[in-house]
Amino acid sequence: MPEQRYTKVSRCYKTFRVFPTDVNNHNTLFGGKLMAYIDDIASIAAAKHCRRSVVTASTDSVDFLHPIHMTDSVTLESFVTWTGRTSMEVFVKVVTEDLLTGERKIAATSFLTFVALDDNMKPVDVPKVVPETEEEIRLHETAVVRAEMRRRRREESRKFADVLTTTYSWE
Numbered sequence: 001m002p003e004q005r006y007t008k009v010s011r012c013y014k015t016f017r018v019f020p021t022d023v024n025n026h027n028t029l030f031g032g033k034l035m036a037y038i039d040d041i042a043s044i045a046a047a048k049h050c051r052r053s054v055v056t057a058s059t060d061s062v063d064f065l066h067p068i069h070m071t072d073s074v075t076l077e078s079f080v081t082w083t084g085r086t087s088m089e090v091f092v093k094v095v096t097e098d099l100l101t102g103e104r105k106i107a108a109t110s111f112l113t114f115v116a117l118d119d120n121m122k123p124v125d126v127p128k129v130v131p132e133t134e135e136e137i138r139l140h141e142t143a144v145v146r147a148e149m150r151r152r153r154r155e156e157s158r159k160f161a162d163v164l165t166t167t168y169s170w171e
Contacts, residue, residue, distance in 0.1 A: 003127040007136045010049035010080040010090075010129075018070045021046045029068035037076055038062060038064045038110045042085065042090040044113035045078040049088055050126040057087060059113040060150055068107050072096040081111075081136065082143030086123035088114050089143050095132075111146060 014037065024030045028104060043077045048052040068074055083088040094108035117123040131140040 002125075004130050005011055005049055005127045006130045006132060007079050008132065010045040011014060011077070012044050012048065012079070013075060013077050014043060015073055015075045017073050020067060021068065023070060026067070027070065029072075029074070031062075031064060034064075034068070034074075034108065035059070035062055036109075038094070039079075039112065041078045042078045042110070043074045043114060045090050046088045046116070048081040049129065050116040050124075051084075052124060052126070053121075054088075054114040055117060057113040057115045058154070060070060060089075060146065062108060062110040066096065066105045066107045067085045068094075068096050069098075071098055071110065072107075073098050073099055074107070075076075079136070080129045081131070081139040082127050082147065083127055083129050084147065084151050088116070088129070089127055091139055097127050102109050105146075113150060122161070135145060158167075 016037070018029050022029055022033055039059065043056065064080055071126055073096070075097070076092055077095065078090055078092040080088045081091045090112045092110040092112070093106060094110075096107040097104045116124050116126045129140065131137045
């Protein structure tokens with residue numbers, strides 16, 4: 001029987017405060033900064049699941065649902081939702097809390113894919129993930145559809161790359 005790990009093994013959290021240097025011209029958290037935090041915590045969840053080095057294979061989606069303000073704290077929660085042979089889908093949930101009122105919102109969600117690597121930087125098999133909570137089970141059950149969408153999108157990207165140039169307009 002292949003090795004298995006419960007989702008909770010990979011679950012991790014990161015909380016930070018939004019400062020003036022973190023915001024854009026709309027006085028909300030700069031999206032690129034949040035994307036970097038998302039990739040960081042997702043890579044930790046993937047590594048905790050497989051106990052290997054991992055590499056980001058794709059950022060499948062980042063859906064910004066609510067702006068994040070300077071009065072907010074931000075908590076990112078991530079965990080492995082599904083595994084292929086060498087790849088892992090990681091879900092990241094971004095929750096804001098207005099520090100003055102205590103109101104919480106889901107500000108963003110994201111799905112990323114990571115590949116586990118051996119010591120020679122070659123893909124290596126990962127343990128299957130075993131969901132337990134209602135949230136984990138729902139994300140696990142819907143992962144096959146997302147995996148198929150990723151596969152199709154990757155194929156389209158490869159085809160598109162064949163017609164793109166590597167020269168610049170000023171050359």
